Amino acid sequence: MSCLLDRVRAGDRRALARLLTHIENRTPLGIEAERLLFRAGGRSHVVGVTGPPGVGKSTLVAALIREARRLDQTVAVLAVDPTSPLTGGAVMGDRIRMLHVTADAGVFVRSLTSRGRGAGLAPALCGMVHVLEAFGFDFIVVETVGTGQGDFEIAQLSDTTVLLLMPGLGDEVQMLKAGSLETADILVVNKADAPGASQLLRDLRSMQRRAPGDLNPVPLHATIAMTGEGVAGLLASIVGHRQELERTGQWAERRRRRLLAEVRYLLLEALEERVDHALAALSEETQIALGDRRLDPRSLVDCLLGQCLTNLPADAD
């Protein structure tokens, strides 16, 4: 344990990869490491990149990495794929082909799936970000599919949230307008060379103008991630967002909110474990009473709730 932690502290990349596995799997070692490494973090810029499937998130992240490396900034990427690990894996190909990062110690990419993990994903992501922060990456990019498809809001976990759109999404954009458009700090129209891009940009601008009470519309960028066009400007905008927040004193507040969101996820995770234990320990009589309608679900919940909040769960196996 301490050995693995020491190796991470000493900058051992292999140990970092292994520790991330422990955190992702919520092992006791991983959880203890989160505790011990937390204070070493706090300097990285956590950037969330989200948008509908196929919009070019991975390619854009690859292009962002290239720009960041040009400025000698180190980058870690956590790529979350809620649908298919197969497509999530495409990040790797993009990254490696486009960047030739094999000899580049300044880039670290890790893919993870949310499949079947339910409420476990958000706390795992938070923990992984802490460890990557402690490792000293300048940027930590969390790439995820957004808008109601995950069980958490990426905006709650990042300092700067970048929302990608592209022409031709049609109704999907209509849907996005209501939700994640409001939580995005930076908007990007990717595939800006595709038909309909200028129309989409116009639509977004006019929508921003109409937004009530919003005095400072968020930056809007047009990019072609495949060629890297517009990506330098986007990175400048991401950095600028942090500087602006720091200037106005909102940075610390945002950080606090982020940590509070994490506390909430961790509480829910702990409760879920207790709920599982309580349910597993239900007596046969209770279950039969429930089935025979002598006991109503609501009353059973009242009774179990007390148990979940007071009793420590049986030793975690």
Add this chain to the structure above:
Amino acid sequence: MRGRSMAESSIAKVTRTRRQRPLRVLIAKPGLDGHDRGAKVLARALRDAGMEVIYTGLFQTPEMIARAAADEDVDVVGLSILSGAHNQLFPKIVEELRRAGLDDVLVVAGGIIPKEDIPQLQALGIAAVFGPGTPLDTIVAYIREHAPAGERRS
């Protein structure tokens, strides 16, 4: 009685699927070989078998494969090759994997690999070589059985 056992098994199932650690597998296409239908079919089969599959894409160097396997902390590396360069590339890949500290990952291979080459590849540390026509179930079962078990060493 029946009610209880059913309830228990479903609860146990829910808890287990949440906590169980899926196997992580890197599927890599080393070298100058643009044919990845087989790799994709296998990636999909492994995914459907509940594994987390990371596909590297085409034209990977041994260094790229080792780097990806290390950062992604995979349990298994699957190499797909149809170019005939396995005798040149596989030793380098195994060496790079060791250099990256991945001495306990299971390495398997598939593709067009002549039978007479298999013993020397196995001597290198390629645990199994699956030729064309191998049923997907066979590969899934092999990986399940031979992948490093449990929470691995720290």
